[in-house]
Amino acid sequence: MILILLGPPAAGKGTQAEGLEKRHGFRQVSTGDMLRAEDAHGSAIGHEAKAIMDRGELVPDRLIISLLDRRIAAEAGRDLILDGFPRTVPQAEALDRLLAARGLEVSGVIVIDVDDAALVERIVGRFTCADCGASYHDRTRPTRVPGVCDRCGGTEFVRRADDTPETVAARLAAYHEQTAPLLPYYRPQGKLFVVDGMAGIEAVAREIDSVVRGLAGGVAHAKVMRGN
Numbered sequence: 001m002i003l004i005l006l007g008p009p010a011a012g013k014g015t016q017a018e019g020l021e022k023r024h025g026f027r028q029v030s031t032g033d034m035l036r037a038e039d040a041h042g043s044a045i046g047h048e049a050k051a052i053m054d055r056g057e058l059v060p061d062r063l064i065i066s067l068l069d070r071r072i073a074a075e076a077g078r079d080l081i082l083d084g085f086p087r088t089v090p091q092a093e094a095l096d097r098l099l100a101a102r103g104l105e106v107s108g109v110i111v112i113d114v115d116d117a118a119l120v121e122r123i124v125g126r127f128t129c130a131d132c133g134a135s136y137h138d139r140t141r142p143t144r145v146p147g148v149c150d151r152c153g154g155t156e157f158v159r160r161a162d163d164t165p166e167t168v169a170a171r172l173a174a175y176h177e178q179t180a181p182l183l184p185y186y187r188p189q190g191k192l193f194v195v196d197g198m199a200g201i202e203a204v205a206r207e208i209d210s211v212v213r214g215l216a217g218g219v220a221h222a223k224v225m226r227g228n
């Protein structure tokens, strides 16, 4: 199954993708994480992407599509949850082509719908464990023991360079202008499911689980849950 998680920055895509990995055995494919890893390894792609990411803009389609193509080849046969890809209509078209070349197609697209006003606070407070990548938030999801990762006991944490109030506006603008047109791209295909991202993490996870169960059971896809 190939699922896409769509939503503005800090809608909870990464958190929900982690949950889908644990509960349903999906592999999370996060293009943002891939770009940050390229940068950490000092590659030419990472270098090119870093400056763009720090401005809150989208990296060029050609660059991200070739990264994604290689990753899909490497994940052959696995159930995937795409987190942060596609982000433009040309990326969605390229995804359709590269899946079709492997006899695959997008199974469903889950949109996590969140008010813009809530996103700034979510973005600015978030951090992750430097060792295992578990995600936290200063106010809504702190570690149980201050300074110690719940999952692995690590004591080093990182905050993303682009999680600043200054870049949030640019990232939201990129979402509304370049990524939101994906909704009318997928809706006529009957693949679009909208969940209420203002609900708590567990409530969102339950809604997503019911979509996944429906898709796995072959229930008619043309079901739009909210927000259309």
Ligand code: AMP
Pocket (backbone or CB within 6 Å): 009, 031, 032, 033, 035, 052, 053, 054, 056, 057, 058, 059, 060, 064, 083, 084, 085, 086, 087, 088, 091, 162, 171
């Ligand atoms: P994310 O971790 O998904 O929030 O992505 C962080 C940043 O990486 C974005 O603001 C973009 O600059 C870049 N990025 C990630 N995925 C894509 C994509 N599919 N297309 C273009 N840029 C992307």
